[in-house]
Amino acid sequence: MNTVTALSTGAAPFQPESAPDYLPAAILRELQLGRLRSIVERAWSAVPLHRSRMKERGIEPGDLQSLEDIAALPFTTKADLRDTYPFGLFASPMQDIVRLHASSGTTGKPIVVAYTREDVDVWTSVMVRSFATCGLHAGDIVQNAYGYGLFTGGLGAHYGAEGLGATVIPISGGNTDRQIMVMRDFGVTAICSTPSYFLHLVERAGQLGVDIRALPLRAGVFGAEPWTASMRKRIESASGIQAFDIYGLSEIIGPGVAVECPHQDGLHIFEDHFYPEIVDPETGRALPEGEEGELVLTTLSKLAMPMIRYRTRDITALMPGVCPCGRSLRRMRRIGRRSDDMLIVRGVNVFPSQVEAALLEVEGTLPHYQIILTCEQGLDQIEVQVEVTPEMFSDQIGVLERLNQRISDSLEHVLGIRAQVTLVEPLTIQRSEGKARRVIDRRTVQP
Amino acid sequence: MKLHQLSVFSENKPGHVVAPCRLLAQEGIDIRALSLADTERFGILRMIVSDWRRAKDLLEQSGSVVKITEVLAVEVPDHPGGLADVLEAFIGTPINIEYMYAFPFVRGEKAVLIFRFDQPDAAIERLQERGFQVLSIGALEER
Structure with a gap:
């Protein structure tokens, strides 16, 4: 416990939920392998698409002897989610599913994702750990300006902030003037939104004569769209807050897959629940640590909808070395681009x-x-x-x-x-x- | 003496100038003077109105970008040479005119010129030295 307290940075108290962030690497790998085996077993027995794909490749769940063996498993893509719309990749019967979300879907049908009660608990815990990583704690007043609804951002951030013991203002997106009034009058200390919306909010505050720098607001947890390092600089200098990058996607769980710590040098992946690989976007071949490629994620504990080697289309690299914050969770570089946005x-x-x-x-x-x-x-x-x-x-x-x-x-x-x-x-x-x-x-x- | 001019950004597309004008009309704000500066792709609507603070708030709430600039209103006789006399007052001075627009009044045979100077205070001094009348918003509204 002493080592753990010494490792946590800043004035924020240590969150018990954050304990897995500091697991020794060997124990973390063992945990991952155990979880990988059972999730692949679950996908095989409950989801016809996963089973037939594995059969095509001549693989059975029992073949997984080490984490490296994951490379033999087939990929899952966004097209698979569309093709099996709406419920084709669910591994739980509907009576065990407590929540559905769906992507906005710019073309055609949306993709639908499902959660059991255990899945919602895991999601909440990774969001609690995300906020704790950004230095948030009980006593913070969190303005949640992510949209509430089918989009995972709103409820994901809501459960996480509440789980942390912070006070949540579920204001959702839009109505900028009201957002600014609430931020000022309620003494908001942290905000969640897309980075572009926050920048818009800062501009509007300026027009209304409200100086964000003079307010108690000190942190922003921004995600749901890729943003650059120069955008972060602009946000931080215009508002005087520290801007953290949070990463996630509905197909995996929603926000809370990875997040920045106060060192702001890469995003820590919550590897005990999401196993990361980097592959060549053209060939699908696994790339060594440090090389840039497409992020592929496998959910290690998701029951309602296990994702095996999901192609995220996000381009990043796993960073070698250990972060000075002391977390043993590996880091990925911030997402600057997607393989399909070129x-x-x-x-x-x-x-x-x-x-x-x-x-x-x-x-x-x-x-x-x-x-x-x-x-x-x-x-x-x-x-x-x-x-x-x-x-x-x-x-x-x-x-x-x-x-x-x-x-x-x-x-x-x-x-x-x-x-x-x-x-x-x-x-x-x-x-x-x-x-x-x-x-x-x-x-x-x-x- | 200095007047507050509102400038509003507008795309150069059909219907884009009418929206701010209609908004001010609905709120009972009078436009005292107006000019539209335009390029192929965008325009700037410049206005002097009866209540500039309220007009700015209303326009910003409706999503417009508004800038307030200090301009001078100079009254001149409405006859040939009226404008030239004012412009000549600035020859040989470091004061520059950024832009101007003019409008005549039916009554009184006077015209009012709106000037945007780079140095409005120095310009007021110069104009008064030369005997030109620089109008306040009140004086402009009486015209």
């Missing part, structure tokens, strides 16, 4: 995160943007729409035109191709559940 424009690879970084290079701009791709006479056109903020707005045409030019130059510098920059009115870019829709591809496939 755009090819006139033969050049473009990632939305590059556009975000280019915008942040320009003084006074905020990364409220949307990329619109069109095709004119066989040539790809890329337009970047940028919402005008009070900070960058001027009453003089020349100032706005020079700003437009600086953004355009910065984009060309980062992307290597010229993009049309259009300044648009605030809040014209579509957002769903606080997540900004970054890309609209209007190019039609030429016959």
